[in-house]
Amino acid sequence: MPKNEAASPLRAALYIRVSTEEQALRGYSLEAQHEALTSYAKSHHMLIVDYYRDEGKSARKPYRTRPECMRMLSDVEAGKIDLILFIKLDRWFRNVGDYYEVQKILDAHGVHWQATQEDYETVTSSGQFKVNIMLSVAQNEADRTGERISAVLDSKIRHGTVPCGKIPFGYRINQEKRLEVVPEHAAIILDAFEHYRSTVSVRATAAYIRKTYGQNWDNVRCRRNLCQTLYIGHYESNGRVNPNFCPPIVPRDLFDDVQKLLSNNTKANPTGRVFLFTSLLICAECGHRLAGIRNGQYCYYRCPQHYGRGTCIHKKQIREKAVEAWLFSFLGDELEKQRLEWEIKEAKRKQAAASIDRAAIRRKLTRLKELYVAEMIDLDEYRRDYELYTAQLDERPAVSTREERPNFEAVEAILAKGFRSIYDSFEPEEKRTLWRSAIKEIHIDKDLQITRIVFL
Numbered sequence: 001m002p003k004n005e006a007a008s009p010l011r012a013a014l015y016i017r018v019s020t021e022e023q024a025l026r027g028y029s030l031e032a033q034h035e036a037l038t039s040y041a042k043s044h045h046m047l048i049v050d051y052y053r054d055e056g057k058s059a060r061k062p063y064r065t066r067p068e069c070m071r072m073l074s075d076v077e078a079g080k081i082d083l084i085l086f087i088k089l090d091r092w093f094r095n096v097g098d099y100y101e102v103q104k105i106l107d108a109h110g111v112h113w114q115a116t117q118e119d120y121e122t123v124t125s126s127g128q129f130k131v132n133i134m135l136s137v138a139q140n141e142a143d144r145t146g147e148r149i150s151a152v153l154d155s156k157i158r159h160g161t162v163p164c165g166k167i168p169f170g171y172r173i174n175q176e177k178r179l180e181v182v183p184e185h186a187a188i189i190l191d192a193f194e195h196y197r198s199t200v201s202v203r204a205t206a207a208y209i210r211k212t213y214g215q216n217w218d219n220v221r222c223r224r225n226l227c228q229t230l231y232i233g234h235y236e237s238n239g240r241v242n243p244n245f246c247p248p249i250v251p252r253d254l255f256d257d258v259q260k261l262l263s264n265n266t267k268a269n270p271t272g273r274v275f276l277f278t279s280l281l282i283c284a285e286c287g288h289r290l291a292g293i294r295n296g297q298y299c300y301y302r303c304p305q306h307y308g309r310g311t312c313i314h315k316k317q318i319r320e321k322a323v324e325a326w327l328f329s330f331l332g333d334e335l336e337k338q339r340l341e342w343e344i345k346e347a348k349r350k351q352a353a354a355s356i357d358r359a360a361i362r363r364k365l366t367r368l369k370e371l372y373v374a375e376m377i378d379l380d381e382y383r384r385d386y387e388l389y390t391a392q393l394d395e396r397p398a399v400s401t402r403e404e405r406p407n408f409e410a411v412e413a414i415l416a417k418g419f420r421s422i423y424d425s426f427e428p429e430e431k432r433t434l435w436r437s438a439i440k441e442i443h444i445d446k447d448l449q450i451t452r453i454v455f456l
Contacts, residue, residue, distance in 0.1 A: 012046040013072050014038065015086045017054040030055060037085050040116040049081055063098045073102065076111050084113040089120050157240040168230050169215075170249050179230070179246035186249045188213050189231060193250050193258050196226055199429045200261050200436060201274075226258055261436065274428035275299055276435060277323055277442065284445040284452070286312040293317075301444075314446040323442065326450055327435075328420060334453050335411045342406065365389050406455035410438035 014037040018030050030053055041048050052068040063069050075081050084106070086092050092113065093099040106113065114120075156163045161177045170189040171179040188209065196205040206222035209215050217225075229236055232255045235245035275292030276299075283290055283303040290301040299320035305312035365386065372382040413419070414434065423431065443452040 009045055009047040011049045011080065011082045012041050013049050013052060013075065013081045013084045014041065015052045015054075015069070015072060015084055015091065017057060017066070017069075017086070017091045019056060019058045033087050033091070036087050037116060041085060046083070046085075049075065063093070063102055073105055076105060076109050079109065081111055084111065085116055086113070087115065087117045089115050089118055091115075154240060157235055157242050157245065160242065160245050168228050169225060170231065171246065181247050181249060188215065189225065189249050192222070192225065193231075193254050197254065197257050197261065198433055200432055201429065202226070202262075204429070223262070226262060231255065273299075274432060275301075276320055276428065276432045277301065278432075280435060280439060280442050281318075281323070282441050282443045283312060283314050284443040285314045288312070290318075290444065292320075316446060316448050318444060318448045322448075323444075323450075327442075330450075331411065331453075332415050335408060335415065335455075338406065338453075338455065339408050361389050361392050407438065408455065411455060414438060 014034075016030055016033040016037065018033070034051065034053075037051075038048070050072075052072040054066045054068040057066045057069075072081070072084070076084075092115070093102070155161075160179075162173050162179060167173060167179065170182055170185045172182050174180045191212075192205055192209055195208050196202065199205060202219050202223045205226075206217045206219050209217045209222065225231075230246060231248065231250040232252055233244055233246050233248040235242045273294055277290075278292050279289055281290040281301050282288070283305065286303065286305050288303060288305050291304045293300050293302060300317040301320065301323070302317040303312050303314040306315050368377075368382060368385050368389070371377045372379070377385075414423075423434070426434065438456060439453060440456050441452070441454040442450060443454075445451050
């Protein structure tokens with residue numbers, strides 16, 4: 001029996017849990033459980049310690065994900081509780097493993113529990129055996145239900161039917177339960193992607209959409225929309241994938257460009273200042289991106305691993321104007337150097353591939369001669385195949401380029417005659433977009449020397 005029942009009223013913790021609206025329809029709502037447990041505790045002259053209400057929490061999930069259950073266990077360990085009340089066993093657990101883990105805690109502190117609307121208890125061995133059976137049944141029921149739901153969702157996604165949840169801005173659900181494009185909203189989405197690609201600023205894009213279209217977009221919603229794969233027709237969630245789930249709104253190349261810019265982890269500056277090389281500058285010592293700071297009217301970049309954690313030897317700061325000047329002075333030399341290296345490397349690869357092909361043809365010619373000498377083929381067959389193989393030897397086999405060629409043309413555009421004067425007339429956002437269109441990384445060492453440039 002629970003401790004000191006005769007001497008003083010039992011201190012009861014009233015545990016309430018509901019996970020779905022369907023349970024509310026079956027009489028399991030939070031309010032219904034609250035009233036039933038309160039009435040039970042009072043009629044049995046118990047002292048109510050507290051109400052522990054887990055709303056929207058499944059008993060099939062690990063109990064550690066239920067904050068109120070964890071709070072109640074803390075009170076158990078603090079010696080505040082003698083008995084835990086809940087209306088039915090499935091309000092407590094549907095996971096046998098978790099049940100026994102929690103039961104160890106209760107046993108260690110002499111705490112029992114009672115299902116007020118079912119005949120379950122943990123005092124006797126027969127009662128514990130009965131609980132074990134019913135929990136196994138409940139867990140199996142939950143597993144089977146989950147499998148059925150999973151099969152339904154798989155079918156919906158495979159056939160392009162909307163499963164549930166919020167519909168992204170720009171779409172609506174038609175009579176066939178599929179997504180269709182809302183033209184006027186799709187135009188806003190497309191403009192948002194274009195604006196972000198040109199400004200590389202989530203903050204500026206959100207402000208632009210608010211001002212231009214009156215849509216109440218904050219920075220979080222703007223970024224979420226820019227990452228929404230449904231805008232290219234691609235659905236992916238919980239392992240379910242359908243690349244042709246719905247009609248696309250955004251062209252794939254535009255979407256990919258935006259994802260690359262977002263992946264650079266460019267952070268909007270709260271002051272609205274634009275750093276031209278944020279996410280492009282790489283510390284050559286530790287490999288982390290340099291962070292932009294402003295000192296008066298000048299912009300600098302420094303390694304956060306040195307200033308924030310002291311784990312990098314790169315302690316110097318480089319001025320933005322110095323990077324800009326270096327690029328205009330030496331970018332042409334770097335372009336020619338990398339282009340020459342790439343062409344030499346590609347020529348060697350093609351030559352090696354061609355040599356391998358020619359060697360294979362020569363082996364075929366040798367084998368052809370052996371077949372003719374052994375009288376396994378006649379003279380006409382020998383001449384026909386001989387002419388075919390020798391013609392192939394004279395050809396240069398086309399070899400596909402395995403390594404993607406850098407976009408040298410984008411760099412050439414920056415170096416074009418008279419471009420510098422045009423560049424100086426650009427807004428900071430336009431300058432940043434320009435550099436991002438041609439350069440992926442700029443590596444700077446501890447002596448503020450640019451050691452490597454990676455072109456897109």
